Amino acid sequence: MMKTKSDDLLESFQWSPQPEAFSFVRSLVADFLSECPEAAALSDRMRNETGTRFIDWIDHIRLNRRDPRAARLERAGFHRASEHPSFTVCVNASGVFPAILIWDGITEIGIKVESVADFLATNQLQREVIGNPLATLRTCHVYTAKNCALTVVERHGTRDFDSGGPEHENAVRRLVHSEKFRTRPRDLPHDEDGFAAAHHLIDDAVRDLGRDLACDVWFAAEREFWMRRNRAAQAQKARQDRLGLGWANHDHHTYRSSRRNFKNLVAIWEKLGLQCRERFYAGREAGWGAQVMEQPVAGIITFNDVDLTADELIEDFSHDGLEEQNRLGTVGLWCGLHGDSFLQSGMHHLEAMFDFDSLTKQLAGEAGVKTMKPFSDFPYLRQAFTEGERWRVDPERIDRLLKAGAITGEQAEQFRTGGAIGSHLENLERNDGFKGFNQAGVNEIIRATDPRQNIGA
Numbered sequence: 001m002m003k004t005k006s007d008d009l010l011e012s013f014q015w016s017p018q019p020e021a022f023s024f025v026r027s028l029v030a031d032f033l034s035e036c037p038e039a040a041a042l043s044d045r046m047r048n049e050t051g052t053r054f055i056d057w058i059d060h061i062r063l064n065r066r067d068p069r070a071a072r073l074e075r076a077g078f079h080r081a082s083e084h085p086s087f088t089v090c091v092n093a094s095g096v097f098p099a100i101l102i103w104d105g106i107t108e109i110g111i112k113v114e115s116v117a118d119f120l121a122t123n124q125l126q127r128e129v130i131g132n133p134l135a136t137l138r139t140c141h142v143y144t145a146k147n148c149a150l151t152v153v154e155r156h157g158t159r160d161f162d163s164g165g166p167e168h169e170n171a172v173r174r175l176v177h178s179e180k181f182r183t184r185p186r187d188l189p190h191d192e193d194g195f196a197a198a199h200h201l202i203d204d205a206v207r208d209l210g211r212d213l214a215c216d217v218w219f220a221a222e223r224e225f226w227m228r229r230n231r232a233a234q235a236q237k238a239r240q241d242r243l244g245l246g247w248a249n250h251d252h253h254t255y256r257s258s259r260r261n262f263k264n265l266v267a268i269w270e271k272l273g274l275q276c277r278e279r280f281y282a283g284r285e286a287g288w289g290a291q292v293m294e295q296p297v298a299g300i301i302t303f304n305d306v307d308l309t310a311d312e313l314i315e316d317f318s319h320d321g322l323e324e325q326n327r328l329g330t331v332g333l334w335c336g337l338h339g340d341s342f343l344q345s346g347m348h349h350l351e352a353m354f355d356f357d358s359l360t361k362q363l364a365g366e367a368g369v370k371t372m373k374p375f376s377d378f379p380y381l382r383q384a385f386t387e388g389e390r391w392r393v394d395p396e397r398i399d400r401l402l403k404a405g406a407i408t409g410e411q412a413e414q415f416r417t418g419g420a421i422g423s424h425l426e427n428l429e430r431n432d433g434f435k436g437f438n439q440a441g442v443n444e445i446i447r448a449t450d451p452r453q454n455i456g457a
Contacts, residue, residue: 011343013277015380016434016436017434018094018097022432024069024073025098030191033274038143039145039423047358050242051359052354056354056430057352058098059099060100061109062100062109063107065102079309083160090102094435095434106147106149109150113244113248114246115244115246116245117133118140118244131163135163136155137153138155138158157217158212176208177338179210181201182221187409194342198306205217206272210299211273212273214411215274215298216300224252225346229423231367232363233385235367250351251428253351254302254341254350255348256305257340258306259324259325259332262324269293273295274294275295277292278292288307288329291315291318305331307322333407336400337397338391350425350426354427354429356374356384369386372384379432385426385427386426386427392419398412
């Protein structure tokens with residue numbers, strides 16, 4: 001059968017498990033934890049107190065040039081990405097792996113945190129921090145053993161590994177733009193006005209901070225807005241904050257968009273430096289698709305959902321725009337009830353990397369947060385939503401949907417009295433460095449979270 005343009009689009013960015021690279025990294029981590037008892041204790045606390053895995057927090061690993069394991073890098077799929085005066089950076093772009101730096105020092109692992117100061121304060125540590133407060137990169141050696149060291153790494157819109165010079169002026173501007181992003185107008189009379197206001201704020205931030213730092217600051221504000229409306233997120237963030245980690249384990253941010261606003265959403269993300277990655281289409285009967293986008297420097301991935309037809313997949317639906325349809329699918333109805341994720345409603349969910357079973361058990365036991373049936377359950381990928389947060393629905397939105405014939409009178413009344421499912425936290429476990437998503441499983445969970453299927457649940 002002859003391939004279509006649609007087939008080519010869907011087959012772009014086809015990720016596959018990378019077991020050899022994953023095994024190599026796991027062996028490095030196991031050796032490190034056996035040599036650094038304090039790091040091993042932290043690893044245990046991560047799993048037992050936050051439902052996360054040490055390996056998923058790793059920002060980078062440093063190996064001595066004469067270490068025999070350094071000779072295995074190329075065989076494990078790691079290739080030289082850049083040369084620096086004192087180290088060489090090697091990466092494996094085929095999966096989700098930390099960078100490995102070859103240098104003349106001891107073995108060192110750097111783990112990601114949202115704030116170095118928070119990590120030190122929470123763990124009652126007094127250590128020298130490299131990098132000024134609010135610098136784009138701050139690092140700190142927290143535990144040192146005979147031949148190894150554990151470092152915490154706080155980065156904001158940079159892939160550097162050496163701290164730069166003073167950033168006092170930039171730091172103040174960053175605070176100013178963070179405040180503007182956090183308080184941006186989301187619910188204006190017309191959606192176009194909301195996008196225009198966001199463009200203005202982002203243009204100013206990019207001018208003052210640069211695109212990559214502006215992107216980092218923007219999505220920190222987005223996570224904060226989403227978290228205020230999601231109890232599972234609040235509970236899990238508190239658990240991770242007890243170890244001073246924050247949301248540095250985020251995997252991707254999911255936005256639901258109406259068809260009329262999808263082009264505008266993609267344009268905003270591209271202004272912040274995100275690039276289109278793979279496309280999703282769940283099938284003609286599902287009626288929805290998605291565009292995955294990634295910002296390689298800021299480390300931000302967005303999963304952007306929209307009602308979509310098979311014919312539109314052949315075109316450049318992310319840039320050409322989509323016309324309104326007579327019938328709303330699951331994504332369109334959610335936006336009709338709550339507003340677009342970019343504007344009124346905030347993200348549909350944040351997906352972070354966890355120890356799947358540990359998180360499921362701990363959230364249920366400690367916070368009373370239940371997890372839905374997994375929609376991906378493979379050795380290399382496990383995914384499940386927490387039970388949805390039910391939101392009140394604006395009566396004017398219900399009236400508009402009823403008038404348009406998108407919902408029945410009975411559904412309208414039940415939305416008025418019982419609200420509708422709004423957002424989730426997603427439990428994700430990646431193994432073998434698998435970077436992709438489960439297209440069939442995502443379709444299943446999209447159907448399972450359709451507001452029309454969850455009335456009165």
